[in-house]
Amino acid sequence: MHDYLNWPFFENHHRVLAQDIDAWADQTLTPLAGKAEGDVDDLCKTLVGELSKGGWLDYVVPKAYGGKFEEFDVRSLCIIRETLARHLGLADFTFALQGLGSGAITLFGTNDQKQKYLPDVRGAKKIAAFALTEPKAGSDAANLSMTAKEMGDHYILDGQKTLISNGGIADYYTVFARTGEADGAKGISAFLVDADTPGLEVAERIEVMAPHPLARLKFSGVKVPKENLIGKPGEGFKVAMATLDVFRISVAAAALGFAKCGLIKAGKRAKSRKMFGVPMSELQMLQAMLAEMVMDVEASALLIYRAAWKRDVKKVRVTKEAAMAKLFATEAAQRVVDKAVQIWGGMGVVKGQTVEHLYREVRALRIYEGASEVQKIIIARKFLESLK
Ligand SMILES: Cc1cc2nc3c(=O)[nH]c(=O)nc-3n(C[C@H](O)[C@H](O)[C@H](O)COP(=O)(O)OP(=O)(O)OC[C@H]3O[C@@H](n4cnc5c(N)ncnc54)[C@H](O)[C@@H]3O)c2cc1C
Structure with a gap:
C-alpha cells in the first residue's frame, strides 16, 4: 500500500507519517465508520477532537502557533488526506475543513488573527469553514455579490453563501464579500466572521448524497470589525485562490x-x-x-x-x-x-x-x-x- 513512498518525492519523515497515521486511523476511525450516515454533526465534532488529540491538526497550522512546520507541507497534507479518506470520508472532510477554513489566516492573517484563531483550530476549540460560493456564483466566484460596506471601524456584510461545508457547526467562517475597489475579482475582500455574530443565520441545512454538514448562510447587516479583514481590501480573491x-x-x-x-x-x-x-x-x-x-x-x-x-x-x-x-x-x-x-x-x-x-x-x-x-x-x- 505504501510502496510509492519510495519515490524520490518523499523524505523520511513522510514515510514515518504515512505509517503512523495509517495505524492511528485503523485504531481510531474503524469503530466510527458505521456512524457516517444520517446526522453527521456530532460525528464531525467528535472527529475534530480525535484529529486534534492524534496530533494531525498540527499539520494545518504553522509552527509558531503550535503546528508542525513553518509553512504548509503539502506532501504531508496529501498523505494525511489520502489515508483518512481511505478509512473514513468524514475524517478527511473534517481535517480538510480545519485547513481550508484557517488557510487564509495562515497565509495572509495578522499576528493577532493568527494568535486568536490558529491555536484553537489546532486544539479543536474552533471549527473552521470557508464561505465563497453563493447561490448565483459558484464556478464564476469572481462574480460574487455579497457586499461588505465600510462604516467607520466596521464593515457591514449583506448577502448569502451556499453549499458551505461545516455550515451550522462552524465556530467561524472565512467569508469573501464585495468591497468594490474595482469590478470583478479585484473588488473582493476576505473577512473572519464568528458564527455567533448578530445577523448571521443558518438559513437552510442542505442534505447531500454522502452526508456532510452543509448549509446556506444568510448575512443581514452583519457588523464585522476592521481587524477581521484578512489581507488588504480588494485582495480577497487572491486570498481565496492562494488558499x-x-x-x-x-x-x-x-x-x-x-x-x-x-x-x-x-x-x-x-x-x-x-x-x-x-x-x-x-x-x-x-x-x-x-x-x-x-x-x-x-x-x-x-x-x-x-x-x-x-x-x-x-x-x-x-x-x-x-x-x-x-x-x-x-x-x-x-x-x-x-x-x-x-x-x-x-x-x-x-x-x-x-x-x-x-x-x-x-x-x-x-x-x-x-x-x-x-x-x-x-x-x-x-x-x-x-x-x-
Ligand atoms: C459537498 C460540497 C461541499 C462544498 N463545500 C463548499 C465550501 O465549504 N465552501 C464554498 O465556498 N463552496 C463549497 N461548495 C460549493 C462548490 O465550490 C460549488 O458547487 C462549485 O464551485 C460549483 O459551483 P456551482 O455549484 O454554483 O455550479 P456552477 O458554477 O453553476 O457550475 C455548474 C457546472 O458547470 C460546469 N462548468 C463550470 N465552469 C464551466 C466552464 N467555464 N465551461 C463549461 N462548463 C463549466 C461544471 O461542470 C459545473 O459543475 C461545496 C459543494 C459541494 C457539492
Missing part, C-alpha cells in the same frame, strides 16, 4: 484515498468469490478492470505527489500541476469506484456496503474546489502561456 492552491492538490489526494479503498475492496472480493468454477479474479475481463483501476490509482499518485513535491521543494506556484492532479485523480476515483461497484455485483449497490458509500462519496469531488471543466481551462491556459 485553494494549497488545498486543491489535497482534494486529489482524498480522491486517491477513496480510489484505493475501492480498489482494495474490489480486489479482495474478486479473490474470494467463486464464479463459473474459478475465483472471479481469474476471469480475464475482471483482470482488465483491475488493471485499469491500478493504472488510475498509480497515475493519480504520480500527478499528486509530483505537484506537492514541486510546491514544497521547488517553492514555486503549481497552478497547472495542481489542476492536473485534481482533474485526473477525481475523475479517476469515479472510474475506479464505479468498477468496484460493478465487481461487487448486486451487493455493490446495497446500502451500508463500503463500495456503495464510496460511489456517493467521490461524486462531489469533481465539482467542488473547481469543477473538472474549470481545471481543464486552467491547464489549457497555462500551456498556452508557456508558448509565448
Whole structure:
C-alpha cells in the first residue's frame, strides 16, 4: 500500500507519517465508520477532537502557533488526506475543513488573527469553514455579490453563501464579500466572521448524497470589525485562490484515498468469490478492470505527489500541476469506484456496503474546489502561456 513512498518525492519523515497515521486511523476511525450516515454533526465534532488529540491538526497550522512546520507541507497534507479518506470520508472532510477554513489566516492573517484563531483550530476549540460560493456564483466566484460596506471601524456584510461545508457547526467562517475597489475579482475582500455574530443565520441545512454538514448562510447587516479583514481590501480573491492552491492538490489526494479503498475492496472480493468454477479474479475481463483501476490509482499518485513535491521543494506556484492532479485523480476515483461497484455485483449497490458509500462519496469531488471543466481551462491556459 505504501510502496510509492519510495519515490524520490518523499523524505523520511513522510514515510514515518504515512505509517503512523495509517495505524492511528485503523485504531481510531474503524469503530466510527458505521456512524457516517444520517446526522453527521456530532460525528464531525467528535472527529475534530480525535484529529486534534492524534496530533494531525498540527499539520494545518504553522509552527509558531503550535503546528508542525513553518509553512504548509503539502506532501504531508496529501498523505494525511489520502489515508483518512481511505478509512473514513468524514475524517478527511473534517481535517480538510480545519485547513481550508484557517488557510487564509495562515497565509495572509495578522499576528493577532493568527494568535486568536490558529491555536484553537489546532486544539479543536474552533471549527473552521470557508464561505465563497453563493447561490448565483459558484464556478464564476469572481462574480460574487455579497457586499461588505465600510462604516467607520466596521464593515457591514449583506448577502448569502451556499453549499458551505461545516455550515451550522462552524465556530467561524472565512467569508469573501464585495468591497468594490474595482469590478470583478479585484473588488473582493476576505473577512473572519464568528458564527455567533448578530445577523448571521443558518438559513437552510442542505442534505447531500454522502452526508456532510452543509448549509446556506444568510448575512443581514452583519457588523464585522476592521481587524477581521484578512489581507488588504480588494485582495480577497487572491486570498481565496492562494488558499485553494494549497488545498486543491489535497482534494486529489482524498480522491486517491477513496480510489484505493475501492480498489482494495474490489480486489479482495474478486479473490474470494467463486464464479463459473474459478475465483472471479481469474476471469480475464475482471483482470482488465483491475488493471485499469491500478493504472488510475498509480497515475493519480504520480500527478499528486509530483505537484506537492514541486510546491514544497521547488517553492514555486503549481497552478497547472495542481489542476492536473485534481482533474485526473477525481475523475479517476469515479472510474475506479464505479468498477468496484460493478465487481461487487448486486451487493455493490446495497446500502451500508463500503463500495456503495464510496460511489456517493467521490461524486462531489469533481465539482467542488473547481469543477473538472474549470481545471481543464486552467491547464489549457497555462500551456498556452508557456508558448509565448
Ligand atoms: C459537498 C460540497 C461541499 C462544498 N463545500 C463548499 C465550501 O465549504 N465552501 C464554498 O465556498 N463552496 C463549497 N461548495 C460549493 C462548490 O465550490 C460549488 O458547487 C462549485 O464551485 C460549483 O459551483 P456551482 O455549484 O454554483 O455550479 P456552477 O458554477 O453553476 O457550475 C455548474 C457546472 O458547470 C460546469 N462548468 C463550470 N465552469 C464551466 C466552464 N467555464 N465551461 C463549461 N462548463 C463549466 C461544471 O461542470 C459545473 O459543475 C461545496 C459543494 C459541494 C457539492
